[in-house]
Amino acid sequence: MKKKPKIAICGFNLESNRFAPTCAESDFRENMFFVGREISNEARKDSPAIHLGVKGFFSEMNKLFGHDDWIDVPTMVIGSCPAGPVEEEFFNEFLEQLRLKLLAAGPLDGVYICQHGAAVATHTHDPDGIMFDLIRRVVGDETPIVTTLDLHANISDLMTSAVDVLVGYRTNPHVDMFDRGVEAASVLKEMLDGMQPEKYTIRLPLVAPSVTQLTAEGFPYGDLIRYGQKFLDEDIFNVTILSGFAFGDTPKNGMTIIVHSRSTIENARLVAEKLAVSAWTDRTRYVPKMTSLEQAVGLAQQAQQSAEETPFLFADPADNPGGGGRGNTTYILEAFIAAGIKNCVFSVFYDVAAVELACKSGVNSEIEITLNSQETNEYSKQLKVKARVVSLHSGKFRGHYGMVAGTTADTGKTAVLDLGGITIICISKRQQCRSSDFISAFGLDASSFSSIVVKSRGHFRAGFSHLFSDDQIIEVDVPGLTSPNLSNFKWSYLPRPVYPLDNDTSWDLD
Ligand SMILES: [Zn+2]
Structure with missing residues (x-):
């Protein structure tokens, strides 16, 4: 009988x-923290709270090997909502737990x-490199x-x-996490059957501002990813193009192209070079074009004129x-209140203290709230508002659209407040609004508003595409920790020069 492969997750x-x-x-405990068997149990649920990549991986492994013919060794799968640098002590503790769990499993096959x-x-x-290296040292070169x-x-x-x-994912908003988990399982199966992959990597001095990284038609990054997929054949089995995350501010920042071959590094190199040249030639398309706050206010005023006007x-x-x-920044909110904008919803606004006050006061009460009363970040300025508490919620709901479709979302205790024409949904678990579910789950009809404001760079798009076309989506240029305007930041570690921050950046194939 064939030996069952033992695979760590x-x-x-x-x-x-x-x-x-x-x-x-x-931050991890609040968001995603699964240890041991909890991982496999969660991955089998219909609407899991675990990363969909893990669900995709399990589902494909069960298909490829048969449910009982591979041995899963679930170790630790954790995740935080994006935040600052992870604390050293906790990260090292995580690594040690992971190392012990991998060792305890005995020899692994993958x-x-x-x-x-x-x-x-x-x-x-x-830290990602340190973790990968640790795993490699535990399982050995052949696994x-x-x-x-x-x-x-x-x-x-x-x-x-x-x-x-x-x-790497190939969609932004990321709607292919499950599929990439499936792909990982199928690659692993091939390797267990003897395939020995080769790969070639090129990093470009190109740090794409967040709003230019969409993968829909007409966006440079999407065009590049689709071009990359044309090279897939019997030999080239995966083309990954990672646009990266500027705000990490690390020496390893820069769009990275990784091409995998079933036979030779030379084949992977040829494809990677073609894609790198194409990305570089296209670089001016990664300069963001945003709308000023003043113009945004004008559009919101126009939208509220009548029901016939286009909503934004x-x-x-x-x-x-x-x-x-x-x-929780208030630049847009303050301007919209000052301009008397009506029939507008802000989904969602992170303010634990505001939610608590609303809960204490109760539904239908009139309260005065200082938003950001407990927040210290320089961009998160305080704002005094008068509000009526419309409704209170536990914050747990099932998603139907975009990235949350088929998953359970949790915004923590949530309060819907009416500021006199502007509705604001205050949450106590920090996250972005990823779909219209973040409005409808709280008893509101997303299609009834003439303007909706979301604090999100792009993931919301997949979850609102049934209500808004691209030309109804307005990216507003206000200050903040994740401004696409890269010259707003004092960079310490980005490799310089880098495009589009430094216009004179040059790059050539060696
Ligand atoms: Zn992402």
Whole structure:
């Protein structure tokens, strides 16, 4: 009888914004923290709270091997909402737990890592690389290791050398996490059957501002990814192009192209070079074009004139919790209140103290609230408002659209407040609004508003595409921890020169 392959599953998911407050164990515990059997149990649920990559991996492994004919060794899969650098002590503790669990499993036949890939720690630029290297040292050189990565990953040489295959997402908003987990399983199966992959990596001095990284038709990054997929054939089995995450501010920042071949590094190199030249030639398309706050106010005024007017969805990419933003800056809110904007909803606004006050006061009460009363970040200014408490919620709901479709979302205790024409949904678990579910779950009809404001860079798009076309989506240029305007930041570690921050950046194939 054929031996059942024993496969470890692990993952550490954090996108670190160098400028945001540090990230502690509690941030992971609040978001995603699965240990041992909990991982396999959660991955089998219909609407799991675990990363969909893990669900995809399990589902494909069961298909390829049969449910009982592979042995899963679930170790640790954890993830935080994007935040600042992870604290050294907690990260090292995580690594030690992971190491012990891998060792306790005995000889392994393969490892699947469900990783984000853009973490920074308080003591190192490359916690992802350190983790990959640790796994490699535990399992030895011959054991296949496959990882999935968010396309915002910043890739180090240590990451590519420690792992055999790096499968990056190909969609932004990320709606292919499940599919990439499936792909990781199928690559692992091939390697167990004897395939020995080769890969070639090129990093470009190109740090794409967040709003230019969409993968829909007409966006440069999407065009590049689709071009890359044309090279897939019997030999080239994966083309990964990671646009990276600027706010990590690390020496390893820069769009990274990784091409995997079933036969030779030379074949992978030829494809990687073609893609790198194409990306570089296209670089001016990565310069963001945003709308001023003044213009945004004008559009909101126009939208509220009558029901016949086109509604708009205003995005605040500079305060995107999905990139480490606090989800609570008040630039747009203050301007909209001052301009008398009506029939507008802000979904969602992170303010634990405001939610608590609303809960204490009760539904239908009239209260005065100072937003951001407990917040210390320089961009999160306080704002006094009068509000009526419309409704209170536990914050747990099932998603139907975009990235939360088929999953359970949890905004923590949530309060819907009416500021006199502007509705604001206050949450107590920091995250971005990823779909219209973040409005409808709280008893509101997303299609009834003439303007909607979301603190998100782009993930909301998949979850609002049934209500808004691209030309109804307005990216507003206001300050914040995740502003696409890269010249707003004092960079310490980005390799310079880098495009589009430095216009005179040059690059050539060696
Ligand atoms: Zn991402």
